Each structure stands twice: as structure tokens, then as C-alpha cells.
Amino acid sequence: MRAWACVWQWGIVMIQTGIVGYGLAGRLFHAYLVSRTEGLQLTAVASRDPERRVQARRDWSVDTHETLTDLLADDGIRLVILATPHHTHASLAIEAMEAGRHVVVDKVMCMSAAEAEELIAVSRRRGAMLSVFHNRRWDWGYLTVRKAIEDGLLGDPFLVERAVHRFRASRGWRTSRADSGGLLYDWGAHLVDQGLQLLAGRPAAVHCKGHKRVWEGDIEDHVTCTLYFETGAEYRMEISNLSHISKPHWYVLGTRGSLVKTGLDPQEDWMKKGRIEDAVEAPEDRVRVAAERDGAVEETILDPVKGSWVDYYRNIAAVLAEGAELAVQPREMMDLMKVLDAATESLETGRVVSMS
Numbered sequence: 001m002r003a004w005a006c007v008w009q010w011g012i013v014m015i016q017t018g019i020v021g022y023g024l025a026g027r028l029f030h031a032y033l034v035s036r037t038e039g040l041q042l043t044a045v046a047s048r049d050p051e052r053r054v055q056a057r058r059d060w061s062v063d064t065h066e067t068l069t070d071l072l073a074d075d076g077i078r079l080v081i082l083a084t085p086h087h088t089h090a091s092l093a094i095e096a097m098e099a100g101r102h103v104v105v106d107k108v109m110c111m112s113a114a115e116a117e118e119l120i121a122v123s124r125r126r127g128a129m130l131s132v133f134h135n136r137r138w139d140w141g142y143l144t145v146r147k148a149i150e151d152g153l154l155g156d157p158f159l160v161e162r163a164v165h166r167f168r169a170s171r172g173w174r175t176s177r178a179d180s181g182g183l184l185y186d187w188g189a190h191l192v193d194q195g196l197q198l199l200a201g202r203p204a205a206v207h208c209k210g211h212k213r214v215w216e217g218d219i220e221d222h223v224t225c226t227l228y229f230e231t232g233a234e235y236r237m238e239i240s241n242l243s244h245i246s247k248p249h250w251y252v253l254g255t256r257g258s259l260v261k262t263g264l265d266p267q268e269d270w271m272k273k274g275r276i277e278d279a280v281e282a283p284e285d286r287v288r289v290a291a292e293r294d295g296a297v298e299e300t301i302l303d304p305v306k307g308s309w310v311d312y313y314r315n316i317a318a319v320l321a322e323g324a325e326l327a328v329q330p331r332e333m334m335d336l337m338k339v340l341d342a343a344t345e346s347l348e349t350g351r352v353v354s355m356s
Contacts, residue, residue: 175217257291
């Protein structure tokens with residue numbers, strides 16, 4: 001890797017950061033969270049859209065560029081964040097790493113395990129940090145469910161059901177399977193990642209089914225997908241753009257108890273207000289557990305384990321400044337992409353696809 005020129009601010013080494021793509025993900029998520037992270041300084045944004053470049057300059061007083069190639073001409077940029085359509089992730093990440101930059105890729109990492117393998121190989125050869133933005137490892141619901149399982153409240157969990165329901169069409173490039181990969185490569189990437197983190201062992205097989213009923217584009221409007229783990233546990237995901245009434249976001253059965261949680265993580269709504277640190281979870285959305293205790297069944301409402309999406313970028317800053325351990329590692333993303341490869345095959349064929 002090259003020797004870096006660093007910016008010092010109030011005695012802190014600031015890692016100059018550039019974002020490629022200034023749509024919803026680049027603007028609302030990445031730029032905002034970087035601005036909340038000590039040790040990172042947003043100094044440049046690249047977008048092909050001239051209006052978005054104007055907005056980025058107005059929002060953050062940064063340099064703007066039309067392309068990643070233009071942004072890479074700035075030798076001060078040390079970290080590149082890719083918030084672009086999914087099908088561009090692999091080629092842009094490779095370009096940035098070959099230019100000696102560290103890279104964060106918005107989920108999903110790329111479009112296949114083969115692309116993931118190539119990205120990891122370039123990262124190792126160039127000595128570049130490579131990570132994928134899986135902020136939902138810091139969701140309050142996920143952290144609370146994980147703690148309930150680790151504390152033994154449910155016994156041995158054997159069935160986990162996840163649902164993300166809404167009634168609306170996907171928009172823009174997300175309606176194209178070639179550009180986005182479909183629903184499993186969007187919200188599905190988060191749900192698969194949480195499942196792989198939560199359940200012991202690895203998936204032995206995958207079975208998925210999609211429905212195309214209403215909206216324009218060639219991606220499914222509703223998809224269900226089950227991961228069958230070697231331990232016998234099942235992890236069922238349902239992602240729908242056709243639902244007027246939502247299922248619980250979490251439903252877990254164990255040998256001693258059951259768990260349910262409604263509602264998505266509160267941090268996004270508060271982030272839109274510019275006050276993510278003030279996020280509050282609605283009381284009715286808290287995790288509810290019914291479990292055996294002393295021969296009787298008790299119902300408990302759990303206090304949320306409050307994560308922070310800012311912690312993802314705090315970890316990135318610590319990795320680059322202090323050599324800390326990377327929280328979201330490329331090898332984990334390889335496992336995730338293998339699941340998505342199998343899920344895609346299952347959607348196309350209707351068969352249960354072995355992961356062995």
C-alpha cells in the first residue's frame with residue numbers, strides 16, 4: 001500500500017474518505033454515519049448525476065467528481081465507500097483496491113460467490129482492507145434476540161422466522177434482476193447475514209420460491225426462502241412488496257420458549273431526523289418471550305439491547321488507524337454469497353439446492 005497523507009483535526013488523525021454514489025444509501029446512510037464517526041472525514045463524493053453532485057457539495061462542502069476514476073486522482077483519499085447499484089460493486093471495488101485504496105461496499109457485496117472470490121483475492125494481493133456494510137448487525141432487535149438465545153431463555157432454537165413486509169414497488173435499478181439481483185440481494189442479504197451469525201453450524205440446503213404478481217420490472221414481488229442448517233434448525237425468510245398487513249419481524253421457537261418481535265429497527269427514522277443517537281423503540285415493538293420457568297410459563301418483555309449503526313464505521317476507523325479486528329470480514333461475505341448463489345438457483349429451478 002502507498003504512504004498516506006493524513007489530515008489532523010483536534011489532535012486526531014482523520015482518514016480521508018470518498019463516497020461513490022449519492023442516492024439514498026450514499027446520502028442518508030453512508031455520508032451521515034461517516035459524519036458521526038471520529039477518525040473519518042468525508043472529503044469527496046462521486047456521482048454521475050450533476051444534481052446529486054450539487055447536493056453533496058451543499059450538504060457536506062466536499063469535492064465532487066463524476067466517476068470513481070476521477071475521485072481516485074485525489075491521492076489524499078484513503079477509504080472509498082461504494083453506494084452504487086449492486087452489479088457495479090465488483091468492478092468498482094477492484095478498481096479502487098488496485099489503486100491502493102481501502103474499500104467498504106454497501107450490501108450486497110457483489111452478484112456471486114465467484115465475484116466475491118475475485119474481490120478477496122485482490123484485497124489480499126494489494127493489502128487493502130475490504131468490508132461490506134452490514135449495519136443491521138447493530139439492529140436492536142437482532143442484538144436482543146441474540147442475547148435471549150445466548151442467555152438460554154428459549155432453550156435450543158430450532159425455528160427462526162423473519163419477515164419484511166410492505167406494499168410498494170421497488171424503484172429504479174432495483175426493479176432489474178441484472179442490476180440488483182432481486183429482493184434476496186437487498187433486504188435478503190441482511191436477513192441471511194443475521195441468520196448465519198445467529199445459528200450454529202452452516203446451512204446444508206436452501207429452498208426458495210418467488211411470486212411475480214403486480215409490479216413492473218423482472219424481479220419477484222414476494223419471495224420466501226428457507227435455510228436448512230446441519231443442526232436441524234430452520235431459518236425461514238419472507239420478503240414481500242405485496243403485503244398490507246405485516247407479519248412479525250422475528251418469530252423464534254426453542255425447546256424451552258418462544259419469542260416474537262414486531263417492527264423494524266428504529267434507527268433509520270431517527271437518522272432521517274439527523275438524531276440517530278436519540279432513537280427510541282416503540283413499546284409495542286419490544287421483544288416478547290414466553291418460556292418455561294419452575295414448571296410454569298412466564299411471559300417477559302425484554303429491554304432492547306441498543307446497538308448503533310455508527311459502530312460499523314467506528315470499527316472501520318479503528319481498523320485503519322489502530323489495526324483493530326475487522327467486524328464484517330470478507331470470508332463471512334463469501335459464505336453469504338454462496339447462500340445467495342444457492343437461493344438464486346432454487347428460485348430458478350424450484351428445487352431444494354444442497355450446500356454441501
